[in-house]
Amino acid sequence: MSHATDISTLLKWMAADFSNQAQAIENPPFFAHIRVCMRPLPSSFLPGGCLYLEQAYDFMLGQPYRVRVLRFLPQEDHILLENYTFKDQESVIGAAREQQKLTTIEADQLEKMPGCDMTVRWTGHSFIGKVVPGKNCMVVRKGKTSYLDNEFEITNDKLISYDRGRDPETDELLWGSIAGPFEFEKRQRFDHEVLV
Incomplete structure (x- = not known):
């Protein structure tokens, strides 16, 4: 059983190499085969727990289109998830699948993404995260400014993710999930690496 500020369980559930291959095979016009790989960073990296994330098309794992550090901080009745990018993204690519490279990442390489914090709440059986309104x-x-309207739900076995960009003026969907959420299953678990 988990609870509202159980960062350890959240990190263990998220620390994995996820794939939506079954969904991509079932509905290829709407879903590319995506991989999301998240690995724990040492507990000394930053206060709270941190995951290193690479998101890529399955056939281009070496060229991820999203590289982040996710930082989890307990609040009174939820968990705050902060998003960070890298000043030099090229220097860290590959660390999701190379543990030796993962150990070389330093906190001073990060830049916080303003306005991109997420609120993560325990539902009784899963955690649901949403971008702060x-x-x-x-x-x-693609040359257009959009705001992220993202959310995810995670359990011990699955990650369900809405990944969307909307027009700041009209709220029109500019990119992302039009046929429903991405449904990821775990290919490999890294929960044993979580030390929080």
């Missing part, structure tokens, strides 16, 4: 997490993609 306010249209403040801005992303430029």
Whole structure:
């Protein structure tokens, strides 16, 4: 049984190499085969727990389109998830699958993404994370500015993720999940690496 500020369980559930291969095979026009790999960073990295994340198309694992550090901080009745990018992303790519490279990542390589914090709440059987309201997490993609309207749900076995960008003026969907959420299953677990 978990609880509202159980960072250890959340990290253990998220520390994995996820794939939506079954979904991509079933509905290829709407879902590419995506891999999301998250590995724990040492407990001394930053206060709270941290995961290193690489998200890539399955056929381009060496060229991830999203590289982040996720930092988890307990609050009174939920967990705050902070998103960080890297000043030099190229220097860390590959660390999700190379433990030796993962150990070389330093906190001073990070840049916090303003307005991109997420609130993560325990439901009784899963954790659900949503971007803090306010249209403040801005992303430029294909020359257009959008705000992130993302959310996820995680259990011990699955990750369900809505990954969307919306027009700041009209709220129109500019990119992302149009046929429902991405449904990821674990290919490999890294929960034994979580030391929080």
